[in-house]
Amino acid sequence: MPVFSRPLLGEHHSEDDDLSVREINRLSAAAIREALSCCWDDLDVRCMPVVDSTNLEARRLLSVENKEYLVASSAQSAGRGRRGRIFYSPGDGCGLYFSLALPWSYEAQPTQVTTMAAVAVCRALETLYGLTPKIKWVNDIFLQERKVSGILTEGWIRPETQSIDALIVGVGINLVSPKAGYPQEIADTAGALADSISNQMTKLIDPNSLCAAIINALGVIIDELPDRAYMEDYRQRCFILGKRVLLDDERVVIPSTVTDDGTLVVFENGRYEQLSTGEIQSIRLDIRDDGLVVE
Numbered sequence: 001m002p003v004f005s006r007p008l009l010g011e012h013h014s015e016d017d018d019l020s021v022r023e024i025n026r027l028s029a030a031a032i033r034e035a036l037s038c039c040w041d042d043l044d045v046r047c048m049p050v051v052d053s054t055n056l057e058a059r060r061l062l063s064v065e066n067k068e069y070l071v072a073s074s075a076q077s078a079g080r081g082r083r084g085r086i087f088y089s090p091g092d093g094c095g096l097y098f099s100l101a102l103p104w105s106y107e108a109q110p111t112q113v114t115t116m117a118a119v120a121v122c123r124a125l126e127t128l129y130g131l132t133p134k135i136k137w138v139n140d141i142f143l144q145e146r147k148v149s150g151i152l153t154e155g156w157i158r159p160e161t162q163s164i165d166a167l168i169v170g171v172g173i174n175l176v177s178p179k180a181g182y183p184q185e186i187a188d189t190a191g192a193l194a195d196s197i198s199n200q201m202t203k204l205i206d207p208n209s210l211c212a213a214i215i216n217a218l219g220v221i222i223d224e225l226p227d228r229a230y231m232e233d234y235r236q237r238c239f240i241l242g243k244r245v246l247l248d249d250e251r252v253v254i255p256s257t258v259t260d261d262g263t264l265v266v267f268e269n270g271r272y273e274q275l276s277t278g279e280i281q282s283i284r285l286d287i288r289d290d291g292l293v294v295e
């Protein structure tokens with residue numbers, strides 16, 4: 001049974017009152033903190049109406065003090081995607097953008113943390129809205145064949161020691177599609193949460209509850225380490241497994257699984273090969289896919 005969060009403001013709002021919707025959807029550090037589970041008691045939560053990039057802001061905060069931060073914003077002027085791409089982050093209540101900065105002592109590499117965050121996003125969307133999100137390796141969350149969320153995990157290297165002292169997990173979610181549509185480059189692939197739920201329920205998407213639910217889900221996964229049972233969930237949701245996909249180098253391969261450390265195992269020319277995120281720029285389903293499934 002999907003549970004929908006209540007609006008932050010108690011007043012009644014008319015269906016077409018956009019301003020009211022924006023009011024309801026206002027990010028609030030107090031509201032996020034209230035919805036966080038007790039394992040996040042030490043998290044320093046900060047909300048900003050607009051920022052260049054929440055990942056960059058988290059980096060700035062870490063350089064002052066290495067502790068747990070959550071930086072959330074409703075708009076980014078320089079949202080960062082993987083491989084130096086821009087992550088489209090308009091305001092007007094269209095999106096939720098946040099970064100969790102964690103002093104990190106586990107062995108896990110950033111890619112592994114990305115897989116943890118991907119599962120956490122899916123579980124939160126499933127619990128709050130009854131959706132069935134899918135994952136496109138390694139960091140994209142899809143609903144109805146459209147990308148609704150992306151994750152960028154970066155290591156924070158202390159200049160004095162040159163060691164990774166903290167990880168910054170950045171999550172961007174399209175809540176509502178922009179009225180003027182998406183920029184041309186992503187118009188064919190981008191979608192929003194609201195496109196997958198009913199109109200009435202769209203008004204009740206509360207970014208504070210959503211943000212907290214994702215962080216709580218991630219907390220559960222981190223608490224279970226070194227048990228990596230969440231990777232089974234990741235593989236179940238990863239919709240490119242067993243499908244023919246095109247890599248940016250024009251190769252057509254069939255991904256058979258994702259290892260626990262986030263490596264993609266593909267089948268090509270009669271043999272298996274392991275691909276890391278660093279080796280692949282883009283991956284997309286081959287439209288000529290004939291449904292061949294590899295065991």
Ligand code: BTN
Nearest residue numbers: 053055079080081082150170172
């Ligand atoms: C991708 O799809 O390539 C990853 C996108 C990650 C975007 C999020 S939004 C919050 C955080 N701040 C950023 O500048 N990027 C991440």
